[in-house]
Amino acid sequence: MELNIKIGAAAGEGAFVMGATAGKIFTRGGYCVFGYPEYPSLIREGHNSYQVIVSDRKILTPTMESDVVIAVNKNTIKFHSESMKKGSILLFDSELDINGTGIREDIVKISLPVNGIIKEQKADPKMKNFTYLGALLAVLGYPLEELNKAIEDQFSRKGKEIVDANLRVANAGYDFVKKNYDAKQEMKPIGKPRPYMTGNEAISIGLLKGGLSFFSAYPMTPATGVLHYLIKNQDRDGVVVMQAEDEISAANMAIGASFAGSRAATGTSGGGFALMTEAVSMAAIAETPIVMFLAQRVGPSTGMPTWTEQGDIFQVLGAGQGEFPRVVLAPGDPKEMIEISADSLNIAEEFQIPVFLLSDKFLSESYYTIDDAEHIKFKLNRGKMAKGSLPELKPGERYKRYAITDDGVSPRTVPGIPNGQHVASSYEHYEDSFSTELFDMRVAQVDKRARKIAKILERSYEPKVYSFKGDDAVVVWGSQLGPALKAAENGKFDVIHFTWLYPLSKEKVMKAFSNYKAIYFAENNSTGVFEKLVKMELGIEPKASIRKYNGRPLLPQQMENAVAEIRKNGKSVVIRNEEHDDFEFYSPWRY
Amino acid sequence: MANVEVFNVNEKPQWCAGCGDYGILASLKAAISELNINPNETVIVSGIGCGSKIPHYLRSYGYEGLHGRILPLAEGIKMANPKLTVIGIGGDGDGLSEGGNHFLHAPRKNVNYTYIVQDNHIYALTTGQTSPTTPKGLKNKTSPTEELYEQMNPLAVALVNGTRFVAASFAGNIKHTAEMMKKAISHKGFSYLNIYQPCVSWNNVNTYQWYMQRCYDLQQAGHDSSNFDAALAKAMEPYRNGFEKLPVGIFYENNERKPLDEIHPTLAKGMIPASKDITNIDIGKMLEEAL
Numbered sequence A: 001m002e003l004n005i006k007i008g009a010a011a012g013e014g015a016f017v018m019g020a021t022a023g024k025i026f027t028r029g030g031y032c033v034f035g036y037p038e039y040p041s042l043i044r045e046g047h048n049s050y051q052v053i054v055s056d057r058k059i060l061t062p063t064m065e066s067d068v069v070i071a072v073n074k075n076t077i078k079f080h081s082e083s084m085k086k087g088s089i090l091l092f093d094s095e096l097d098i099n100g101t102g103i104r105e106d107i108v109k110i111s112l113p114v115n116g117i118i119k120e121q122k123a124d125p126k127m128k129n130f131t132y133l134g135a136l137l138a139v140l141g142y143p144l145e146e147l148n149k150a151i152e153d154q155f156s157r158k159g160k161e162i163v164d165a166n167l168r169v170a171n172a173g174y175d176f177v178k179k180n181y182d183a184k185q186e187m188k189p190i191g192k193p194r195p196y197m198t199g200n201e202a203i204s205i206g207l208l209k210g211g212l213s214f215f216s217a218y219p220m221t222p223a224t225g226v227l228h229y230l231i232k233n234q235d236r237d238g239v240v241v242m243q244a245e246d247e248i249s250a251a252n253m254a255i256g257a258s259f260a261g262s263r264a265a266t267g268t269s270g271g272g273f274a275l276m277t278e279a280v281s282m283a284a285i286a287e288t289p290i291v292m293f294l295a296q297r298v299g300p301s302t303g304m305p306t307w308t309e310q311g312d313i314f315q316v317l318g319a320g321q322g323e324f325p326r327v328v329l330a331p332g333d334p335k336e337m338i339e340i341s342a343d344s345l346n347i348a349e350e351f352q353i354p355v356f357l358l359s360d361k362f363l364s365e366s367y368y369t370i371d372d373a374e375h376i377k378f379k380l381n382r383g384k385m386a387k388g389s390l391p392e393l394k395p396g397e398r399y400k401r402y403a404i405t406d407d408g409v410s411p412r413t414v415p416g417i418p419n420g421q422h423v424a425s426s427y428e429h430y431e432d433s434f435s436t437e438l439f440d441m442r443v444a445q446v447d448k449r450a451r452k453i454a455k456i457l458e459r460s461y462e463p464k465v466y467s468f469k470g471d472d473a474v475v476v477w478g479s480q481l482g483p484a485l486k487a488a489e490n491g492k493f494d495v496i497h498f499t500w501l502y503p504l505s506k507e508k509v510m511k512a513f514s515n516y517k518a519i520y521f522a523e524n525n526s527t528g529v530f531e532k533l534v535k536m537e538l539g540i541e542p543k544a545s546i547r548k549y550n551g552r553p554l555l556p557q558q559m560e561n562a563v564a565e566i567r568k569n570g571k572s573v574v575i576r577n578e579e580h581d582d583f584e585f586y587s588p589w590r591y
Numbered sequence B: 001m002a003n004v005e006v007f008n009v010n011e012k013p014q015w016c017a018g019c020g021d022y023g024i025l026a027s028l029k030a031a032i033s034e035l036n037i038n039p040n041e042t043v044i045v046s047g048i049g050c051g052s053k054i055p056h057y058l059r060s061y062g063y064e065g066l067h068g069r070i071l072p073l074a075e076g077i078k079m080a081n082p083k084l085t086v087i088g089i090g091g092d093g094d095g096l097s098e099g100g101n102h103f104l105h106a107p108r109k110n111v112n113y114t115y116i117v118q119d120n121h122i123y124a125l126t127t128g129q130t131s132p133t134t135p136k137g138l139k140n141k142t143s144p145t146e147e148l149y150e151q152m153n154p155l156a157v158a159l160v161n162g163t164r165f166v167a168a169s170f171a172g173n174i175k176h177t178a179e180m181m182k183k184a185i186s187h188k189g190f191s192y193l194n195i196y197q198p199c200v201s202w203n204n205v206n207t208y209q210w211y212m213q214r215c216y217d218l219q220q221a222g223h224d225s226s227n228f229d230a231a232l233a234k235a236m237e238p239y240r241n242g243f244e245k246l247p248v249g250i251f252y253e254n255n256e257r258k259p260l261d262e263i264h265p266t267l268a269k270g271m272i273p274a275s276k277d278i279t280n281i282d283i284g285k286m287l288e289e290a291l
């Protein structure tokens, strides 16, 4: 069973509230839900939509065709009716003139007197969201109590009057459909409630699981959700969260906090990350562990701020002057978002290096169902952090913070530990941290830092293979896992998913790749940045590639079609246009 | 009591003979030891510049970070462990030019640490270019002829942005500088000390002599350091009288506002990031909230 509900409205007119509430109702009923919001970079005007995909199995992707469309405005009908399934349902405001919208004959149209209901119930016009949701549940034959419960949870703090008014308009919407429409569907809750949250929230929870105790950031879409989440309960969760005056400050603050002994991270998107790069290099030479969360969006520069792209791998790899080891991670599903975010803090401390945690607008702002919370694994490892007391320093001596070691990682102390005095330094240094420009020590310190790489490769995650009994496989990284898995079900190809992007172990990659007749890379960018990296590092090239860079994720149907095309003629595919929704319609500049 | 010797290191500073930084180092060691602060619990945070080499010359913890980024680095350290004594120190180019934005915002945040600017009115380490506080008459490599730029007034900037401890001293007066450092470090909240520092290699205007002829002690002159308007007038004074007289001492001191590390909701509950027990974090409640 799978149901695609699409809600469309002008920005600020409730599409997200409705979508998020609907998602919550169905995940509480034991379903898996994927929520996918799209919006332009505007607070008002512009068009917003929210897809709610409800399934009785794991679902990590939007799909293309809808079963129900809720149209709060006329644009919704214009933009989204083409992608409605045959005989599907349009629920719309009865005051909308649907002439000229191109709405097809086969679609069942339910004209909902939303404003009438609001007036009749003496309610606030903002409450009409719940009239639509009441009507939706009636259409689906889903118990209304589930919506009532959601309303009570959401508004009980605002008093009984508000709760009651919302309940009345919800019930009126429900009753209207029950009375005027012969609902054939019968949908029931199927299991225990499951957590429903954005990718950014899952990543935040992951960081907390990993022991995060300091976070600093400057707001930037689509990374801001992490700042919002962490600050909300900072005094419950034992985290100090700081909104810095700029990203340079955010990065340096987090590095300072890490030096002082806390597990620290910062987060931003590409533009803000550009400002952090000098700090990356400092963390590298001073060997201060740091996690930097980077939620990619459409570039170059301000690009399309609220749309998705996977274009920043080389920004991360090239960040910071000089040569030094670093790790780049990119989770793709909710369990990975929690586990890998947690583990990123381990990796940073085990190797005393900068670790980059990549997501993108699609992963960060989509809503996921956590259906495997009980399997989340994490084991704390603080690496060579000093414990207990240190041997007494002789007068005038400093602690050998940068001791030359076999594995390249030196024992670490933090301020407050007696006999650990040293200077973390952005200069090259002796073992005891005093600055030096002597050739021998320079080479010894470069080699020391570089020796970490062998252990890092051992520690690296294997690319994960999802088998659909294919003899060819599509390679994806990070956020594109969900669409790929869905595409593979019908397309009968295997999916190889990378969550560890750098550095790459040839052995581990070959282990995944060698089983296939052909490999294709599918990426949400125009030049195949990960494909390039794999070729550069390992000399491996795919047979063909699938790319999309119009600001939206690869959709399953598109990926499936692209693979079919490649199988036919061996040529790479660029997905240029959506088959249904026209991206132009969202454009704030073209209204 | 921590005596000065515990701060000694084996290495000798490598500043030019006669550099004001020698005096500043002596003052800093005296101030910390006289305040009886444990070297293990002291972090000297610097940037990049001649003066920023100072953390290497006294044996506490230190971070010699990036040019211009002393303040956020110091704030991160202090907010992660408020038990530490954190002192940021660096040049005028570092703090007032490259790090200008942080200097504007530090008083808003009001984290409890001290920021000392070694103000030699020049970029010394990079061999003599114009700094934000370079006086108009000082010819240098990037102002060879024209007097193009006005001189910044860091004390006034600190004051109008809400810094609640603002002081100045002359590096040639080690005792007074140490006294000012002690006061600044003891202040609860962001405190700012501007140290006038001769640079014998690149600044032939603001010499020891120049300062000795002009500096006068605000406290001896009866300045009321609790009066903001009087403080601002004193900060403006040399800019109005062509630097005929240069006030040093405490311009302004106000203890009414608690520092961020006391009022921040997490720290106010006594949860210190650096000593958080992270062995087994339970995320059950967070998942439950998302039901």
Ligand SMILES: Cc1ncc(C[n+]2csc(CCOP(=O)(O)OP(=O)(O)O)c2C)c(N)n1
Binding pocket: B048, B049, B050, B051, B052, B067, B090, B091, B092, B093, B094, B095, B118, B120, B122, B123, B124, B125, B126, B131
């Ligand atoms: C990002 C960056 N830009 C420029 C430099 C080069 N640089 C090093 S020190 C310095 C200026 C030093 O002047 P100041 O901060 O006043 O310190 P002083 O040497 O006078 O003590 C500059 C421009 C640098 N290290 N980093």
Ligand SMILES: [Mg+2]
Binding pocket: B049, B091, B092, B093, B118, B119, B120, B121, B122, B123, B124, B131
């Ligand atoms: Mg200077």
